[in-house]
Amino acid sequence: MVLDFIEMIKVIFLGIVEGITEWLPISSTGHMLLVDEFIKLNMSQEFKEIFFVVIQLGAILAVVLVFWNKMFPFQFKDKTKSMIRKDIFSLWFKVAFACVPSAVIGLLFDDFLEAHLQTPIIIAAMLILYGLLFIFIENWNKRRTPTTQTIANISYKTAFAIGLFQVLSLIPGTSRSGATIVGALLIGVSRIAAAEFTFYLAVPTMVGASALKLLKFGFAFSSAELIALLLGMVVAFVVSILVIKFLMTYIKKHDFKVFGWYRIVLGVIVLLYFSIMI
Structure with a gap:
């Protein structure tokens, strides 16, 4: 079985949606599930469940590429000399610590969720609720000064507190980046530090989620399924690079309220649509 042209277009579109929504706090899983209501892949439900998770690896590779100099703890000056960045090692230990709550809850309740x-x-x-939270928190933060200005602080x-907020993202429509950014802003982390820590936190979280799905599904993909996964990952990778750079530039001068309003409008549209359909 070979992936036909129409299915290839669908995969490319889904990869674009993933690349955009994974890093903007508007829920990638929520968007992917909603898009699937209108643009359905002609594949099994089991494969679609793994597809929506595994193509996130393309988005993760984009983070690694964009933040390589900040993420990689080993720096090579020449062929004989290298330097270990202890501050980066320390940061990764904090990221691992933050991953514990969602890893435990995810393993225990993945099937139920x-x-x-x-x-x-x-x-x-969830789109509406977190949209309202973004607007409320950003208005509240106008009267506050962040206590944690940089990711190193x-x-x-x-x-760990940010990791607890990440548990909320297990509910579809919440947004992993949305939950962690909301949590970080609430406890006094600056926008830029909150966004950067969210990017770091995404690496082990999404790799772990993809590994869990692969273990459940197995590795016996058809040629069409394998092509769909690889194509989706490549598209998500390219789009994610552009979106990450855009977001980091945007939040230097703007707050997150625009994403809050977007979530509310989209949530209302979804409620109206499915109310009519039911």
Whole structure:
């Protein structure tokens, strides 16, 4: 079985959606599930579930590329000399510490969450709820000065607190980046530090989620399925690079309220659409 042209166009479109929504705090999983209501891949439900998760690896590779100099703890001056960045090692330990809550809850309740929470109504409700939170928190932050200005200043306590907020992203429509950014802003982390820590946190989180899906599904892909996965990852990778650079430039001068309003409008549209359809 070979992936036909129409299915290839669908995969490319889904890769674009993933690349845009993975890093903007508007819920990539929520968008992917909603898009699938209108642009359905002609593949099994089991494969689509793994596709929506595994193509996120393309987005992760984009983060690694963009932040390589900040993420990689080994720096080589020449062929004989190298330097270890202890500050980067320390940061990765904090990231690992922050991953613990979502890893535990995800392993325990993954099947339940898939079976009961991936519904349009829940997705819409989470889009609206976190949209309102973004607007409220940004208005509240106008009267506050962040206590943690840079990612290097994030403590283990703050990292773990952000990790607790990431657990909320297991509910479709919440947004992993949305939950962690909202949490970070609430506890006094600056916008830029919150966004950067979210990027770091995404690497082990999404690699782990993809590995879990692959272990459940197995590795017996058809040629069409394999092409779909690789194509989706490549498209998500390219788009993610552009979106990450845009977001880091945008938040230097703007707040997150525009994403809050977007979430509210989209959530209302989804509720109205599915109310009419039901």
